Structures are given as structure tokens and as C-alpha cells.
Amino acid sequence: MIITIAFGLLSAALFLAFIRLARGPSLPDRVVALDLLASLSVGWIALYAVATNQPIFLDVAIVLALISFLGTVGFAYFIAKGAVPWQQS
Numbered sequence: 001m002i003i004t005i006a007f008g009l010l011s012a013a014l015f016l017a018f019i020r021l022a023r024g025p026s027l028p029d030r031v032v033a034l035d036l037l038a039s040l041s042v043g044w045i046a047l048y049a050v051a052t053n054q055p056i057f058l059d060v061a062i063v064l065a066l067i068s069f070l071g072t073v074g075f076a077y078f079i080a081k082g083a084v085p086w087q088q089s
Helices: 002-023 027-052 056-081
Strands: none
Touching: 002 027, 027 056
């Protein structure tokens, strides 16, 4: 019962984050939405691992979280420099 409610809430949050990713309005908004999608996906995978009693999925969740973290740090680095690499002037 609780796991079903949690799956529903995570799915709704994923849907809303995807809408923010699609609508924008700016690049940083889309990057934050993409990071939120990755974090919610980690939660969804972890909840699935608990629901099915298969801890191997937790490894997948950890790898996804690490890759998402590195992507966010990389984007923050380019924002701090004041430019993004594809806008060479």
C-alpha cells in the first residue's frame, strides 16, 4: 500500500519535472529539471529494489546518481566561468 503510493507520487513528480524540462524557459532551468529527473529516477529505482527485494538495482541507482552529480558539477563549472562551451565567441 505505502509502496504503491510512493510509486504514484514519484511518477507524478517525474511527469512534472519532464514538463519543466520541455518548457524551459532558460538553459539553467532545463539543467535543474534534468538533475531533478535523475534524482527522482534514483528514488524510483531504489523503491523498486525495495519492493522486489532485489538489491542489485541499488547499484544501478548509485551509478545513476554519480553520473548525474558529475554532469551537474560540469554544468555549474561552465556557468561559473560565464560561458558554455558551444557558444564560442
